[in-house]
Amino acid sequence: MTAQAEPLHDIAHLGNVELFTPKPDKSLWYFRDLLGMEIAHEAGDSVYLRGYGDYATSTLKLTAAATNGVGCVSWRTTSPQALERRAKAIEAAGLGIGWTNGDYGRGRAYRFRDPDGHIMEIYYEEQKYIAPPELHSNLKNLPQKFTGRGAGVRRIDHLALLAKDVEANRKFSQDLLGFQLREQVRYDQGKTEIGSWMSPTAIHHQLAYVVDVKGAHGRLHHFSMWVDNRDDVMRAADILTENGIFIEAGPSKHNNSQGFYLYSYEPGGNRVEVYSSSFLVVAPDWEPVTWNEEERGTGTYWGATLPDSFIQYATPDVQGSVAATPEVLKEAIASLS
Amino acid sequence: MTAQAEPLHDIAHLGNVELFTPKPDKSLWYFRDLLGMEIAHEAGDSVYLRGYGDYATSTLKLTAAATNGVGCVSWRTTSPQALERRAKAIEAAGLGIGWTNGDYGRGRAYRFRDPDGHIMEIYYEEQKYIAPPELHSNLKNLPQKFTGRGAGVRRIDHLALLAKDVEANRKFSQDLLGFQLREQVRYDQGKTEIGSWMSPTAIHHQLAYVVDVKGAHGRLHHFSMWVDNRDDVMRAADILTENGIFIEAGPSKHNNSQGFYLYSYEPGGNRVEVYSSSFLVVAPDWEPVTWNEEERGTGTYWGATLPDSFIQYATPDVQGSVAATPEVLKEAIASLS
Amino acid sequence: MTAQAEPLHDIAHLGNVELFTPKPDKSLWYFRDLLGMEIAHEAGDSVYLRGYGDYATSTLKLTAAATNGVGCVSWRTTSPQALERRAKAIEAAGLGIGWTNGDYGRGRAYRFRDPDGHIMEIYYEEQKYIAPPELHSNLKNLPQKFTGRGAGVRRIDHLALLAKDVEANRKFSQDLLGFQLREQVRYDQGKTEIGSWMSPTAIHHQLAYVVDVKGAHGRLHHFSMWVDNRDDVMRAADILTENGIFIEAGPSKHNNSQGFYLYSYEPGGNRVEVYSSSFLVVAPDWEPVTWNEEERGTGTYWGATLPDSFIQYATPDVQGSVAATPEVLKEAIASLS
């Protein structure tokens, strides 16, 4: 065996996602009353939310804005030293923005942009959630009482971003953040990278990049919250349907990730997933699973297939529709330069 | 913040567990026909088995022997370099046995004993499972067809060992293997360590040490296999009951780990768990949750409580029964020297 | 085949159960906020509640009272004619009380006592539930929106009453109400009838009589509400536990009825079951399944066994405890006269 670099282990997990919404009151109703999240904090135009099982104070920042989409994506590092190392490497790669004092509940953070332009940050210090008396759980290893309200999402799971150039962003995630590549969709005999699913932890994926068929930048495909059981996903489907929320796809089982998915649009327009099942990856030398046009199919192992809007729609929205056939996707990606 | 060592990340996951059985045919029937595992290999007195979702060729080695209990416990490292580092550190600690060429499906391994005397090994090279045609799954990220036979356990999850001195073994696991301590049971105002649950990965625990109330060494409390849904655990209970297997406890929900458990004795006498639910730990600075006498209670959050045999019985069995009251446990541990 | 009377089909289903509670506010909190029932009406000392799937306006009447226990048990007949027929037959049997104008949401009813003294009534006219706009479901065959609040019990399922003389009450239910006997527990080589489970519909049982080991009369063992999935029962266990409600037994699987059960005490002291699974009986000539001392065991197929309180405690409570061994039960029943 020739000498080979050891895998980076500097990023611990996805820590926080900021979503923009032009309808902050209704979006809050969706996340608090329908998904069952708790408000941890409010400041300025933002509300800080959390799932009942999140150990951190807050994992979702909902910010009123003129349009929808994703704001800052925060990653926790495995140590203070890892934070310094990653900040230096990212800076050296020319993607750095600079240090901030950290948002609510988190210590100083280094901000940067991924190659596609999404804003991200890394941080180490994190305030653990201390439940107020009325939310104190009698299960000692649960940071917060299980209230049973709404869908009862437990914790943040992952997010999927669109990118004009999937390969560049995937390589950035692997090389600079140390994420492990778990699965890919590649068309045209493997030459065209349509999507890549990666993770810094045993969770199947915490970050996915999928090609932006409209050639835009910095957009969000979906943000995903975890529930413990498939029955919880179906219960969420009942609750969302009863409350007039548009369900785009699912409940169904993905082929990629084997996750049991339910995609709806929160009132602000962002696609949100309630998610369960899937599988863990613990192999240090995991061989990425690659799906071609045929194998990928509709992205569904069984159940409701992903509709065309799953490829066409993202936030903020871009007008017009693209015939996202394998051929068109291939050409779109070929035209990247 | 003062300088602080970064957490070790040299062990990737639990790789294999060897179980001894005086009734090899019946034990094989239990694991293959009732739990639904596949035979990957047979050699000498051993049968090598796997769950349908295990990426490795084999994760359970069943070895015919005069008595029951646990044989070698194998841990995969995160890299070849990590293997060398850990081997040196363990050797330096005086616990080493030496290198072997590796068992079926794995490369060279360094063998050692934990402080209680259980045999373990670490290795890096692992043969990924290649399914024969009749076991080829049409789900590309599944290493093997889901046959639906028996309980259909997906993968190895964890094991619990008894130890005369829990603290010594817990410290060994933290310091030399780099496991993160997740939860503890401590009696007598925290002075008496009854049990410790640890993991090298996001899985809640892959190794637990619990006090051996009979003062013996090298014994097994239980070996645990994962299923994806709580319904699968209950389905396993139906199947085990219909086949006359003794169910000791569950299906029920643990307080510690929040796991949904089902403990039965395989025909060879070893306690085996079919397990689901629980929660993942991704915090790099996870603060261990500690339960005292009162909080620990029966170990059950709701449902079937753990009976006295859960404390008294382990393999190989030691005659006699001990009144495992908190006081007795305290004294037993106080007498360790 | 000799001429044989056709089975009666005059009772359609259990319609309503009245529970007494000395803690009406807390009991209401339990049924509305924890179990998720809706208030349909309030009058005098009573609150009328319903499950989201009940087609009738109300199925549970909660009445403030000095003590706990069961009030009037209402059964709907299959037709107006069936109501007249049953009223006459019951009157002729000397158990009649007389006609009433009917409680909230129901037409005129004929009241009577079962041999043990519990008050019951039969009625035919029933007001179907019309949801107010805010509770209108967008699922057309659902009478009320699924709110997702608390355990979300769907509908009334059954109740179990204690009786000094099970046989007399069972015969009354079969002969005068036309219930089909589904299962029995008989001790002492079948001579001593400990409990009988009966139903007027395909639901496994809607009425059970179990021996009152304390020799009292007119008491309630438990009242049971249905949820659609076993996961809902476990979710209910989480919610009840988080809210400090005493769980007596379960979640577990009964041998008798195969039901998946969860027994808790509502704040007023009455035992309430959240229930799912079980099986339907459609055979017109169903042969009752009879369990003897040994076969009955703890009443549990797997999981949490039923504790001694399950036999000792009922509402209203009677002081003292009885060693409910098979021998004692046999003697207690032998002494009935």
Place this chain on the structure above:
Amino acid sequence: MTAQAEPLHDIAHLGNVELFTPKPDKSLWYFRDLLGMEIAHEAGDSVYLRGYGDYATSTLKLTAAATNGVGCVSWRTTSPQALERRAKAIEAAGLGIGWTNGDYGRGRAYRFRDPDGHIMEIYYEEQKYIAPPELHSNLKNLPQKFTGRGAGVRRIDHLALLAKDVEANRKFSQDLLGFQLREQVRYDQGKTEIGSWMSPTAIHHQLAYVVDVKGAHGRLHHFSMWVDNRDDVMRAADILTENGIFIEAGPSKHNNSQGFYLYSYEPGGNRVEVYSSSFLVVAPDWEPVTWNEEERGTGTYWGATLPDSFIQYATPDVQGSVAATPEVLKEAIASLS
């Protein structure tokens, strides 16, 4: 209240369905190995199968034939007298064929045709299943051991037939068999009856008639088997997919019936449903729920929608495709005479 006839209660439940298959060996593999049914008997070109929870000896008769489709549909009556009454009434209606000695496990039966030409029969005497030793369950109220093989379908649930004139067949079922109408799909302001769901028991529906858009007669839409949990339906989807069986729709939740469905084509071509959830109807005066074009939508509450084949395909197949728009359906039905 004016005098009103009492509801008939002469039919107890669906007893047996005969399916024709041109691929008997592969169909048997599907029902026995994939769905998990047991063979109860074999005779001539037929194999008699059963679900593990069916109390009758056999509930599915699989008969080798030149083409696929449905053979005789058998209904059990509530009593011997009910059998005579129904036979006379059907004969008087001019639909009778005559008495037979009864098929395997059943007593004498009266055969007839429904208005669309499907062959049916009614019978009372039924042989209860006595499990051979190797299939004896240790759960006393379970007629057969739960083997855990394949999808493990518990019992027969219902069947759906196509009919040129839904109204005529629905009225026949109500008037002559005494079935209660549960739900309907009616287009064109209620004037055009597209489908009707009926039942003789609390099970939501045991017989459905749906319009045959190709104007044929005597065809089968689907045959449905029950599993206890939605997880079992999803497990069935995994098993069917792994074994190359075509899944047409689901797992998803119907709006009509609220059932959780999975439709696949068994190798002989017949559409078979694995089914769970749904709801019971116990109201003696149930008001049928009627869905118009808009409300019916795709027939799905959430999840995978029913594809066009769900309307176009039935067995035996009729060549050609019809644009089954509401307008076309309306005209097709208007042309019935």
